[in-house]
Every structure is written in structure tokens, then in C-alpha cells.
Amino acid sequence: MTSLIHNPRMRAVPAVWYALVSAALFGASVPLSKVLLEALAPNLLAGLLYLGSGLGLTLLRLLGPGGRTRGRLAAGDWPWLGAAIVCGGVLGPLLLLYGLLATSGVAAALLLNLETVFTALLAWLAFRENAGARVVIGMVVIVAGSVVLSGAALPAGGGSVAGMLAIAGACLCWALDNNFTRRVAAADPLVVAASKGLVAGVVNTALAAALGAGVPPVAATGAALLLGFGAYGVSLVLFVLALRDLGVARTSAYFSTAPFLGAVVAVVVLGEPVSPALGLAGALMGLGVWLHLTERHSHEHRHPALDHSHEHVHDAHHSHRHDFEWHGEEPHTHPHHHEPMVHEHPHYPDIHHHHAHRRGA
Secondary structure, three states, rough: OOOOOHHHHHHHHHHHHHHHHHHHHHHHHHHHHHHOOOOOOOOHHHHHHHHHHHHHHHHHHHHOOOOOOOOOOOOHHHHHHHOOOOOHHHHHHHHHHHHHEEHHHHHHHHHOHHHHHHHHHHHHHOOOOOOOOOOHHHHHHHHHHHHHHHOOOOOOOOOOHHHHHHHHHHHHHHHHHHHHHHHHOOOOOHHHHHHHHHHHHHHHHHHHOOOOOOOOHHHHHHHHHHHHHHHHHHHHHHHHHHHHHHHHHHHHHHHHHHHHHHHHHHHHHOOOOOHHHHHHHHHHHHHHHHHHHHOOEEEEEEOEEEEEEEEEEOOOOOOOOOOOOOOOOOOOOEEEEOOEEEEOOOOOOOOOOOOOOOOOO
16 A cells, blocks of 8 residues: 555645644734734733733643653754744744834735745745755745735825835744744644744733733733634644645745635625735736645655654655554654655655755756
8 A cells, every 4th residue: 555655735735734734823813813903912812812822822732641751852852842832922923013014014915025035035045945946936926916816906195215124034933933843743733833823922912011011901811812823822732733744835825825815714604795906816826726636746755863753644754663552553753763764755845755856856
């Protein structure tokens, strides 16, 4: 029987859905955050959003199946996670929220497309993630759809240069966060996301208190915590799961559909009209997703020796023995060792395929 890991399309389908649902949750948070800024200071709102994420995911993990571990963080993972928390959990949200105060919603939505561009450029240039022409074109088409949608009402207003630079800076911080998080994607996503939420939440809330933020309204606090759990916490868990099988650039491309998915929610829930821009954006994004899903990347590659822990089934990359009693349950999680291997099969830049590529491979 052909292993799932030798059929990238089968592995990609659930990962693509993880990325799209993650995008939908985060996309809904932008207008809601702007509403909450009427009652909460930006740094306090950032703290509450991440506290909601961290506390909610920690509670979810504690209430989960007892003793189950989806992949512990190794000692070498903590610096990557720490850098991701600083960039994406502390600096990014603060820059975005300050930018929203001085920028129109339309201009902010347009500028947020920079996150995907920055993420892909860092993944390809700095972290050497492979990308063929089909993936690059697909990403460009998806971003183009997002630009069409968010720029449809551009004449309605812009904002200050400082506000726009703040949002661009937030996008760069999140791009770094995305690439750093990819380094710990094999670990339990609840641990990764909860750690980000708790640290970022405490830091931002403490900063808000130090700068004189008063006691926030109870209703606004509850709304911010709940919004943070869904839009920052659950969204990040799904994003990490997508990173495992798709890599950074591809996951971020799917995540950039957030403006379109948010607009669809507005049509379905709020009864807003379907605009030509929405139809065009949907067509472009659908084309980009199709280009990614139909990609076929295959060449002979070498796997170096590797020790890590994550949920897995026994396939071509997991033929290891167990040093404990095992009754055949799959998938399961435990620390395991990969022997060096050279073979060829279609693959994505997932957690087992970090290899370099020859030109044209």
C-alpha cells in the first residue's frame, strides 16, 4: 500500500484546510479588534488577546486526554520559539494596533498583504525553502486576489505615513514569527501556541499597566479574551499544523485568503451584497490554491540523521523500532530516531524535508 507520505496531495488536503480555517479566524479578528480599540488601549488589547489565547489553550490542553503528548519541545527549539514570541506575540500586535489607530481600515487591509510577501521572501531567501515556478505563481495570484478585495474601496481613505509604516513593521514581525515557528512545528501545537499567548499576554498587559492603563471594562475584557482564544489561539494551532506538511511560504499563501474569507462571512452572516471585487478575488484565490495543490515536486534527496518527537504513523520515513511495549496504535507520539536515507518521491518542504536543492531540482 502506498504511504500517505508518498502522496503529497493526500497529505496537503487537510493541511490546506487547517491554513484556510486559521485564516478565517484571524480575518474576523481585524474588524472586531478595531471595535474593541474604542474601549481598550492598544497595548492592553494586545495583552488581553494573547492572554485569551494562552489561557484558553492551556485549559484546553489540561482538559484533554490524560498523559497524551503530541511532541515535546527539544532544548534547541526554545530559542526559535522565544524569537517567534518576541516578534509575533509582542512586537507584531502592538505595531498593528497602533497602526490601526492612525490608518483607515481599507489601507490597513491592503498593507496586511505584505505579511505573505515578507514571509515567502524570508522562507525562500533566508531559510532556503524550495519553491518552483508553480508555487511562486500561485502565491502571486492569491496575493493579487487579496489586493483586489482589500483595495476595492481604496479611495475611501488612507492614513498617516507613521501608521502605514507601523502596519508594515507588524507584517515583517509576523513574517519572522512564521519562519521561526516553522522550526518548532513538530512539537505539540497547543504548547507552542499557549506559550506564545501566555508570554505575550503577560508582557503586553504588564506594559499597559506600567504606562498607566486603567482597569478595563468587564464586558470589553471578556470580549477580548474570547476573541483572542479563537482568532489568535485556535488560529495559531491550525497554522502550526499546516506548517508541518506545507512549509512556510505555502501555508502563508493560504493564510492570505483571510480578507476574502472575512468578506464571505460578512455576506453570509450580515447580508452584505456580493461585489464584483469579491467575485474576482475569489476566482484569483481559487486559481492560486489550485496551482499549489497540483504542484508536483520530486527528486532524489538525502535525509540526515534526525531525532525529534511528533505524531506519526509508520511509513517510509518512520520505520523505527520501539523501546517500549507497543500494541500497534496509530497515529502515536514518542521521541524517535531517523537513520540517514537517500530516496526519491514527491514531497513538500515539510518537517522531514529541509534539504537543500540543486539549481533546477
